Amino acid sequence: MAVFASILMSLLGSSSAPTPLYAIYQQHWGFSPITITVVFGVYAVAVLSALLFFGKLSDHVGRRPVVVTALVVQVVAMAVFMGASDVGALMTARVLQGLSVGAAVGALGAGMLDIHPRRGGFLNSFAPMLGTASGAIVSGLIVQYLPTPTRLVYAILLVVFALQALAVLAMPETVSRKPGARASMIPEFKLPRSARAGVAIAVPVMFAVWSMSGLYGALGPSITRALTHSTSVVWGGLPLFVLAVSAALTTVTLRSAGARSVMLLSIGTLILGAAITVLAIGSGDGGTGSVIGFFVGTAIAGIGFGSGFQGGIRLVIPQVEAHERAGVLSLLYVVCYVGLGLPAIIAGVLVVHGGGLIVTSREYSITLIVLALVALAGLLRNGRRNRNRLEAQVSEA
Template identity: 55%
Template sequence: MSSPSVSPPDLQAPPRAGRLPNTVGFYLLASVVVAFLAGSSAPTPLYAIYQAEWGFSPITVTLVFGVYALAVLAALLTVGSLSDHVGRRPVLIAAIAVQAATMLAFAAADGVPALMAARVLQGLSTGAAAGAIGAGMLDLNQTKGAITNAVGPMLGTATGALGSGLLVQYLPAPAHLVYLVLFGIFVLQGVGVLLMSESSSPRPGALASLRLQFALPPVARRPLLLAAPALAAAWALAGFYGSLGPAVVRLVAGSNSFVLGGLALFTLAASGGAMVLLLRASAPRTLMFVGTAGLFVGVGVTLLAIANSSESLFFAGTVVAGAGFGGGFQGAIRTVVPLARPHERAGVLSVIYVVSYLAMGLPAVIAGFLVVHAGGVLTTAREYGIAVMALAAVALLGLLLTRPAANRPVPA
């Protein structure tokens, strides 16, 4: 995401006639990122219902999850910086409209092809909105925007997973109601964005911004190489919880509760967001070290829980692993991105996105294959957990064997 093209407006400045105050606009944007990520995690507790109704295997569950991750990645790499050129509002209005339509597509889905199509549309609109929302919040308030950009997606993921599980468990129309609720939220948010003032002046280069940028300046290559195992471990774990997590926790707990299925992803994402918030003032290297160590220890605890069928131990391990997910990812970004000059950061972020979203989608699909063909859910969970721990161990070893680099001033 490139820098905003205009100076951030004063949050206390009087709004234009008929427009929302900037303070209200900021919190509206924060609510949009929460809603988008809530929508992305809402299907997680529903996979068991879809499997029962349509008779598909865990491979299909992970494919449905994987196509979402790839669609988000495709949108981030193409239209992720479009709002820097055409303005935040046009991109957001289009993305919210597509997201609202996607909720209706989910509610009307009658089979796997419709579910896949809805996930692709959802991923594309989420990726398109991410850059505009993040930049828009920074336009309005640099300090609050940076914190909300880090914590908001995790809060949204947590809210969507738990809220969906509660609606599915206790209210009627389980495969429809959660999507209709989200549809209403997106409609209201779309109206709100229409009433916002534009925070970024249009500038030329919109078509050029759609070109993929994969460029790593020499100074960022070694730090990214060291951060890659931490990124892969964190996002592979998130992908597993978002796809097969509900099946694992139901077997460990011996319960078919949909709330438990959503609670696992909620716990992972909520503890990740709390970690980022609590350690936001820590040095990037410290944050990545603590986060990666948390991944290693937390996943190890969940493996003990699976071996002993302990529900409480499983969630305790998930809390620690989730804190590791949040800390490891934020530590990696804050270690690598500041090393690049402003005009190089889009290319660096593109590489980070590729590593992260491929790690979220592809291992989960492989896990689905292993569930069907190589031993079942719990055996696959153990093998997957060992792989995540191995990646975390490689990241920790790299941190221990390298000296902290002095912060290099980056010219504007």
């Protein structure tokens, strides 16, 4: 359990580690904000591709082979990052990184559920948040205060992934093999009947909260530079760190709460956090009030992020069998990474060809509020339908 959770943390940490470095890459290579969001989006597309093709593979060949292969690919990605000298190399590394993460997250999550369903469900929502937080801030501190900023963080991660691969090789398998591995790599959107109702509720919320994460991952460094007038890369990684830490603490706090209550909290705090962020960004004057408001909104939105992701997993996964877990988890991650990548790419285009950074960030936040309201309507409608069904059953009895 500890090994799988640590790998999930490391993988998500490595995905957020380049965030504070984008300013340095931009300074050295002279690319536009569109390029930053495209690099961010390329990673999301690679994750989605791996989820679609390899998401169910571990249900057939076992968790260990999939995780070890993903870690080997991650080691190669870190080596490419270390040697990157242009945008092409950066994108290549992000693609390799995305393929590795996409192939591994379903297997890791299912493996933890194999070992202990309740603790595994908690760690599935907690470990990614903690990894995202630590990757962003640790990378920023390394880049700011240690030598060779564009290489050292990747060298450290390379060693971590190599050691984790050795640990997985020493572990027993958590699930028995079953035929159909080749067929499982043909993408299909097929849900077990038992999970469909839960997925219908979870998907709008999970899409919305991961879109919020995309805002901070793609535009967070630029927003903080505009508000603080600081060139420090630590500031660049701080918004994603605050969002993810808030999400991780929320996951711990709400681990015993009901899934539907958690989802409602997610929607409410996402709306509130996005609204405060709109007000803070909207001033655009770089004053202290704007900075404080931005980070307060970020922390509140982080509550929505953590509760929405946790609530979605807890609502869906208990409804499926062991041999269906990796596939269903991967499908949920598909929704998450579409939410993460697509709005961020659109925002990057709007920053350059639309109203600029401040206007685009404000519009992005308002769009998230609308998405959250749509998710709220769906959740309330489903709850009313369930109550009517229960009342009908009582009447018949």
